[in-house]
Amino acid sequence: xxxxxxxxxxxxxxxxxxxxxxxxxxxxxxxxxxxxxxxxxxxxxxxxxxxxxxxxxxxxxxxxxxxxxxxxxxxxxxxxxxxxxxxxxxxxxxxxxxxxxxxxxxxxxxxxxxxxxxxxxxxxxxxxxxxxxxxxxxxxxxxx
Amino acid sequence: xxxxxxxxxxxxxxxxxxxxxxxxxxxxxxxxxxxxxxxxxxxxxxxxxxxxxxxxxxxxxxxxxxxxxxxxxxxxxxxxxxxxxxxxxxxxxxxxxxxxxxxxxxxxxxxxxxxxxxxxxxxxxxxxxxxxxxxxxxxxxxxxxxxxxxxxxxxxxxxxxxxxxxxxxxxxxxxxxxxxxxxxxxxxxxxxxxxxxxxxxxxxxxxxxxxxxxxxxxxxxxxxxxxxxxxxxxxxxxxxxxxxxxxxxxxxxxxxxxxxxxxxxxxxxxxxxxxxxxxxxxxxxxxxxxxxxxxxxxxxxxxxxxxxxxxxxxxxxxxxxxxxxxxxxxxxxxxxxxxxxxxxxxxxxxxxxxxxxxxxxxxxxxxxxxxxxxxxxxxxxxxxxxxxxxxxxxxxxxxxxxxxxxxxxxxxxxxxxxxxxxxxxxxxxxxxxx
Ligand SMILES: [Zn+2]
Numbered sequence: 376x377x378x379x380x381x382x383x384x385x386x387x388x389x390x391x392x393x394x395x396x397x398x399x400x401x402x403x404x405x406x407x408x409x410x411x412x413x414x415x416x417x418x419x420x421x422x423x424x425x426x427x428x429x430x431x432x433x434x435x436x437x438x439x440x441x442x443x444x445x446x447x448x449x450x451x452x453x454x455x456x457x458x459x460x461x462x463x464x465x466x467x468x469x470x471x472x473x474x475x476x477x478x479x480x481x482x483x484x485x486x487x488x489x490x491x492x493x494x495x496x497x498x499x500x501x502x503x504x505x506x507x508x509x510x511x512x513x514x515x516x517x518x519x
Numbered sequence: 520x521x522x523x524x525x526x527x528x529x530x531x532x533x534x535x536x537x538x539x540x541x542x543x544x545x546x547x548x549x550x551x552x553x554x555x556x557x558x559x560x561x562x563x564x565x566x567x568x569x570x571x572x573x574x575x576x577x578x579x580x581x582x583x584x585x586x587x588x589x590x591x592x593x594x595x596x597x598x599x600x601x602x603x604x605x606x607x608x609x610x611x612x613x614x615x616x617x618x619x620x621x622x623x624x625x626x627x628x629x630x631x632x633x634x635x636x637x638x639x640x641x642x643x644x645x646x647x648x649x650x651x652x653x654x655x656x657x658x659x660x661x662x663x664x665x666x667x668x669x670x671x672x673x674x675x676x677x678x679x680x681x682x683x684x685x686x687x688x689x690x691x692x693x694x695x696x697x698x699x700x701x702x703x704x705x706x707x708x709x710x711x712x713x714x715x716x717x718x719x720x721x722x723x724x725x726x727x728x729x730x731x732x733x734x735x736x737x738x739x740x741x742x743x744x745x746x747x748x749x750x751x752x753x754x755x756x757x758x759x760x761x762x763x764x765x766x767x768x769x770x771x772x773x774x775x776x777x778x779x780x781x782x783x784x785x786x787x788x789x790x791x792x793x794x795x796x797x798x799x800x801x802x803x804x805x806x807x808x809x810x811x812x813x814x815x816x817x818x819x820x821x822x823x824x825x826x827x828x829x830x831x832x833x834x835x836x837x838x839x840x841x842x843x844x845x846x847x848x849x850x851x852x853x854x855x856x857x858x859x860x861x862x863x864x865x866x867x868x869x870x871x872x873x874x875x876x877x878x879x880x881x882x883x884x885x886x887x888x889x890x891x892x893x894x895x896x897x898x899x900x901x902x903x904x905x906x907x908x909x910x911x912x913x914x915x916x917x918x919x920x921x922x923x924x925x926x927x928x929x930x931x932x933x934x935x936x937x938x939x940x941x942x943x944x945x946x947x948x949x950x951x952x953x
Contacts, residue, residue: 382900384893386930412902416927419902438932440898473901489900 376497377445378510379427380487383420384440387413395420398437404430407513408448408487410476421476423448423487423513446489448508449500453479458486461505465490468499522638522670523631526777527832531825534833538780539572541805546570546579549811552597555590556580556813576780576803577791581814584617587756591615598622598809608656609755619658619755620809626665628806632761632775633666639766639773639830640724640749642696644671647721649689651699651707652729653679658759659729663698663751666761672696679703682710690719697725701732701740701748705872706936708743722746728753728760731840731858735865736872737769752837756815757802763837768829771836778806781835782814783823797822797841848946850878851885853922857943860889863915869897869908873934879947887924889916895931 385391392411399406409422424430427443434441451457458477465472470490477486485508490496500507521527529537547567549556559580560566569578587595592615596603604623608616621629642648648667652659660678667674675688679699685707688694697704704727711717722744728751740748752772753760762779763772774781779802783792786799800817824836842856849855857876864870871892879886891912899905909926916924935942 382898384898384905384928384930386928386933391930414902414906417905417929419900419905421900435895438895438930440893440895440931442898442900444900 376447376501376507376509377493378423378448378487378508378513379443380446380489381420381422381424381427381430381434382442382444383422383434385411385418385420387416387418392420395434395439398433399424399430402429402433404433408476408478408485410487412474421474425513444489445493446487447493447497447500448485448487448513450483450485450506450508453482453484458484461486461500464499464503465496468495470496470499520638520641520643521831522635524831527635527773527834529777529833531833534776535573537777538805539570539574541777542573542576542780542803543567543570545803545805545807545811546813548597548808549813553595553811555586555594556597573780576782576814579803579813581789581801581816582756582812583816584756584818587617588615592618593620595810595812596620597811603809605661606656607658607661607755607759609658616656617755618810619759621758622808625758625807625809628778629662629758629761630665630669632758632764632778633662634669635775636726636749636751636761636764637666637670637672637696639764639832640696640726640747641767642667642670642672642724646670646672646695646724647675647693648672648696648698649675649677649685649692649694651677651679651685651697651703652760658753658755659698659700662753662759662761663726667696667698682707686711686714686716689722690716693721695721695723697722697744697746698751699725699727700729701727701736702730702936704740704744704748705736708740712743717745720744724749726751731842731846733858733862733865734839735862739865739872750839752840754817756812756817757804758807762802766828766830766832770828771824771838773828773832773834773836774823776834779804781823781837783821784816786816786820794823794825797838800837800840846944848876848878848944850887850922853920855887855920855922859920860916863912863919864891866915867908867912869894870912871931873932873936874943875934876944877947878945885948887922888927889924890927890929890934892931892934893928 405425407423411418411420431441473489475488550567602622603620605621607619650663654660725746725748737748749765751760752763763774782801783798784801792798800819800821802815803813804811820841822838827833842858847854871894873892875890877888913926
């Protein structure tokens with residue numbers, strides 16, 4: 376259920392993002408989801424890729440500050456109030472969300488969550504019959 | 520180890536007597552051989568006979584960098600060219616270079632003071648020296664080379680640059696002593712780490728100089744390279760490296776006082792300051808023949824300690840250079856030295872000691888920005904933690920420098936590394952050219 380997300384330190388400079396995506400693209404690594412958290416002078420790019428360990432190695436070799444962070448990804452119905460219900464469940468279970476990002480297409484929404492207590496969060500969601508996307512489903516994307 | 524106990528451990532009384540005699544000889548030499556110094560002394564109404572002891576040093580005229588530029592190339596020589604066997608020159612960043620001329624005896628003094636330097640770092644004929652200072656006009660390479668040969672060490676004259684070759688020879692030849700600039704040593708340490716060959720090194724000592732460095736940098740070099748790091752002080756105007764050196768106590772730099780007399784003056788009033796007070800270092804050479812220099816204003820800010828060192832040496836010890844009066848930035852009316860910024864950054868394990876200062880003036884207000892490299896191993900996925908690091912650095916800068924600065928975190932290895940003197944300041948204010 377754990378998904379390894381790449382976190383990358385990037386200066387807010389023209390072309391830095393494409394340098395990273397070029398490096399990953401050249402190595403045949405596919406990006407499934409990403410977001411950027413930014414401050415005035417730097418940003419943290421968070422990205423889910425087909426081969427996180429290899430991606431980390433490639434970027435680190437180029438001297439880029441990069442780390443792997445465990446996140447989960449859940450699928451919930453793309454209907455009004457569905458996300459709210461999930462967040463209330465987590466909050467009632469004493470789990471706080473450090474950050475999250477989401478996208479929705481057709482009837483489903485995919486939500487990437489970085490909770491503070493990741494194992495408890497997984498158990499709670501499974502008990503409540505949420506569908507968590509497995510790492511393999513993301514990483515296997517490259518073979519399709 | 521003490522190379523020359525007779526002179527390095529002379530009693531203070533004997534040292535002052537020796538200095539008095541040698542100072543008189545030098546003054547006499549320049550008075551009769553250098554029109555430049557004769558004119559300066561005549562303007563002050565003094566002759567060599569006025570120099571009866573070292574106490575009379577303060578009667579003598581100062582020499583400043585511009586004098587050396589104005590007298591380019593050989594105006595300050597006190598020996599005929601037939602006696603000069605070597606010429607060096609400093610890289611003049613502005614205008615003409617500073618030239619140094621050496622007689623055979625001068626070269627002998629130079630290798631002697633460098634031999635003292637390396638002995639004080641516990642090196643001898645059993646050591647393998649890698650000289651990674653530049654060879655050529657720059658005094659670093661050949662100066663260190665002669666000293667290492669004089670103690671009987673095996674010398675690798677590799678010169679500067681070509682980092683991969685440096686590391687290859689270091690491991691293959693079993694280098695035990697490294698001589699280079701401290702910033703290049705840090706770069707080498709980084710590359711050694713990256714190549715994973717740290718366990719193949721036999722290094723035990725590093726002799727670093729030609730640019731100012733901090734205690735924090737010393738600790739970092741000592742940890743990363745598993746060495747003891749020694750500071751060498753010198754300048755082309757005086758002789759090159761070997762003017763003063765660290766002993767293994769690493770508590771100040773021992774001045775080679777039987778060849779060079781140090782003084783500390785107030786840079787504003789030009790009056791000598793008592794021992795222990797911080798001011799501008801002034802040096803007089805008392806044995807050189809080719810280009811003797813009277814009371815050279817170094818612009819380096821430091822203090823002197825005349826107490827006997829626990830290593831047994833009695834020579835005056837110079838404190839670490841606290842900055843250069845011409846490196847000094849005045850930002851919003853406050854004196855700022857790049858070395859202060861460096862010492863703050865070294866308190867943070869998350870930040871690499873690579874930084875760059877930017878100063879600008881926007882709407883008549885000085886803007887001060889410090890770019891700091893983030894260490895990859897401390898990079899955090901949490902924006903809040905990274906922002907907190909910025910805040911903590913800014914806070915320390917404010918309390919140490921007494922001035923606020925905008926901290927900008929930049930990517931690892933994004934600040935330019937240099938193999939020579941690190942360029943750490945960009946001052947865009949241009950206030951002196953308006
Ligand atoms: Zn000592």
